[in-house]
Amino acid sequence: MLTAKRILFFLYILIMPFVVNGQISMGDTPQNIDYANPKMYTVGGITISGVQHLDHNVLITLGGISIGDRIEVPGDRITHALENLWAQGLFEEVDIRATRVEGRNIFLDYYLKERPRLAKFSIQGARRSHADDLREQMNLVRGDVVTEHVLNRINNIVARFYEGKGFYNATAHIRQVEDTTVQNSVILNIEVDRGERIKVNEINFIGNYHLSDRQLARAMKETKEKNFFRFYKASRYIEEEYRQDKRKVLARYNELGYRDANILYDTVYMYDDKTLNLDIHINEGQRYYFGDISWVGNSVYTDKELSQVLGIKAGDIYNRQRLENRLFMDMEGMDISSLYLDDGYLFFNLEPLEVRVDGDTIDLEVRIYEGKQAVVRKVSITGNTRTKDHVILREIRTRPGDLFSRSDIIRTQRELAQLQYFDNEKMDVRPQPNPEDGTVDIEYVLEETSTDQLELSGGWGLGRIVGTIGVRFNNFSLGNVLNREAWNPIPHGDGQRLSLRGQSNGIYYQAVNMSFTEPWLGGKKPNAFSVALYHSVQSNGIPRGEENRQSIRINGVSVSLGKRLRWPDDFFTLYQGITYQNYKLNNYFSTFTFSDGYSNNMSYTVNLSRNSIDQPIFPRRGSEVSLSLQATPPYSLINGKDYTDASAQEKFAWVEYHKWKFSSSWYTNLAGNLVLSFRSRFGFLGMYNEDIGLAPFERFYLGGDGLSGFALDGRELIGMRGYGNQALTPRGDGGNFVGGTVYNKHTFELRYPVSLNPQATIYVLGFMEAGEAWLGFDQFDPFNVKRSAGVGVRINLPMFGLLGLDWGYGFDPVPGSPGAHKGQFHFSINNSIE
Secondary structure, three states, X not given: OOOHHHHHHHHHHHHHHHOOOEEEEOOOOOOOOXXXXXXXXXXXXXXXXXXXXXXXXXXXXXXXXXXXXXXXXXXXXXXXXXXXXXXXXOEEEXXXXXXXXXXXXXXXXXXXXXXXXEEEEEEEOOOHHHHHHHHHHHOOOOOOEOOHHXXXXXXXXXXXXXXXXXXXXXXXXXXXXXXXXXXXXEEXXXXXXXXXXXXXXXXXXXXXXXXXXXXXXXXXXXXXXXXXXXXXXXXXXXXXXXXXXXXXXXHHHHXXXXXXXXXXXXXXXXXXXXXXXXXXXXXXXXXXXXXXXXXXXXXXXOHHHHHHHHOOOOOOEOOXXXXXXXXXXXXXXXXXXXXXXXXXXXXXXXXXXXXXXXXXXXXXXXXXXXXXXXXXXEEEEEOOOOOOHHHXXXXXXXXXXXXXXXXXXXXXXXXXXXXXXXXXXXXXXXXXXXXXXXXXXXXXXXXXXXXXXXXXXXXXXXXXXXXXXXEEEEEEOHHHOOOXXXXXXXXXXXXXEEEEEEEEOXXXXXXXXXXXXXXXXXXXXXXXXXXXXXXXXXXXXXXXXXXXXXXXXXXXXXXXXXXXXXXXOOOEEEEEEEEEEEEEEEOOOOOOOOOOEEEEEEXXXXXXXEEOOOOOOOOOOEEEEEEEEEEOOOHHHHHOOOOOOOOHHHXXXXXOOEEEEEEEEEEEEEEOOEEEEEEEEEEEEEOOOOOOOOOOOOOEEEOEOOOOOOOOOOOXXXXXXXXXXXXXXXXXXXXXXXXXXXXXXEEEEEEEEEEOOOOOEEEEEEEXXXXXXXXXXXXXXXXXXXXXXXXXXXXXXXXXXXXXXXXXXXXXXXXXXXXXXXXXXXXXXXXXXX
């Protein structure tokens, strides 16, 4: 698409080489030179004038005339010397002069006026990121000679750069300002005017009968008509994207059996100053169907087995893309290549051929070369600068001596991604086959990323701000704690996790906890051992030992052991743990129904989970499903004591309950990096003895960001956007939140990444949620829930973890809390809101 301005520019480029700003002068030469009758002279000497920064001998050599040469004056040698010097592009004026003539000897002087050199340059009128990209493409360096070629190149770079973004009238006005601090130097001020973006007014399809205009327009992913109501994809015309979209139109036809479909021609023309029209003339051709599919060269698997895996029958619509997916790489299930490659046949190859076309039916023959099974000879890893080899090797499924298996490589990539030690986008696997001995070497290429995290957050509790500070070392090395050289800044590389965390709001509340996890206890099996200690004190601020002090002190410890299972498959994990908490109350009135005394909470937790997501930060596919039970011993059923008239201290000296939780998350890759996520959570807190009743511990508090407050009673804070913190939590007779014993929550999210850089992973999302919490199971109604919707953004910074900001709108009012719904902003840390 050429504008009048462009045509003039190209004419300028064509004409410019023929206009030479130089001359041959004999201004002060002796009178015996006759210009009408050229004569032969011997060059007696050559001098250079007018230049200061260039080597004179080099310039004489470039001219092509040497001392002693016999030349004709005037003549072609002088003209060629002039052209040679001008061709260097270093001068804005070239003049060859004869300074004197002595007999048959002539003395020449080359007068050369240098072009200015670049001191510095600036780009104005472009956004910062665009200016950075333009600087990189221009590659201008201080001291460069500012020639017409350089200026034209700048204009071309600016024009091409903005053409790639849909701006076809971009110009660069270059002002040369003399640099007074450096002789013969200029400053280039490049003023960019990108103009208006050219949009698409109409896309007209001509010749399409089997697919509608709308279906074809949807196949074009980037080139869209101007539409006020479409907010997710702006209209723009970019030539390369348009070419790709035309191929996608044909691919859509091919998927529906029109394998001969082609674009006869297309026309691009301006509709007005800001928009253009596209006319695409299509020849659809006829629809084809699969006929007979035969197999040649297979001995490991029968024709029937291969046809069953292929999943294509005679009479199916002919879809070449579907055929190639089922033969080579199908993300939705098994394919022929995976069948062989998972059984060691690394040297396997196949070729599908159309052997017969009868009307609308195409018969295929798939020719297979099976080769021999390949054995893994060597496994190596590169790029792990902090993580020790044994931490990586224990996650690798491909072992020396095993048959080659593509599925084992894919699973290894997933396991390494779950560690969160490496850049998932740069992780690579390089098989190096050795056909001569039937072996293969496998190299895993990794790039370390930051793993440690710092937590800084604030919440609201006890009428004050509760501050939290914590550190988490996700690749810790306990074995090197005493090794002074390993502290850089902390010992790392053994894959252990150490977490230290503290909370306080001043003199009224202080809490500290510590946890440590060894993911491979003993180093031979993936049995994760964890231990945690915690201590907290809440008071009215009066110092210990003084009168009227009110306080509650909590000490606790937990120990757990997790084991990877092999059945039903090796995505399952079984965790078991024991937790003990001791509560000491001193004149303290709050959650408890007594103010002085103690309470003990000892529970056993078992959790069966399955995790098959492809990566933890931005999963595109897979699922997480978890079912857990946390239960205390049924003390009241064991001791046979009558608790009908027992005091609160007696009832809760040893807390008893059973707590069931279920959660599931599913991730589906819709298109490109667009991901749909569905999550569901359910929780139930039960009792053993009605005379004791439901424990005030371990209850569910629903609503808000899931961050606010602090858990003295083991409560679970469950976020739900669009409503205030804990706003959907049941209240007691006094109007205070008492926690729910049953809750459920469902979430739909549509996610799209802005950046997948591991140093700053960013994605945006839209969500819909529904949930509610109930005081008792008799009130539970899964269809009577509060609803909300909104948008949000997530930023994963290795140092701080996953940070989130959401805006949600609650559609349903909350009884007793008129301001708890409607528009709400929520901040979250490490998915606290989920």
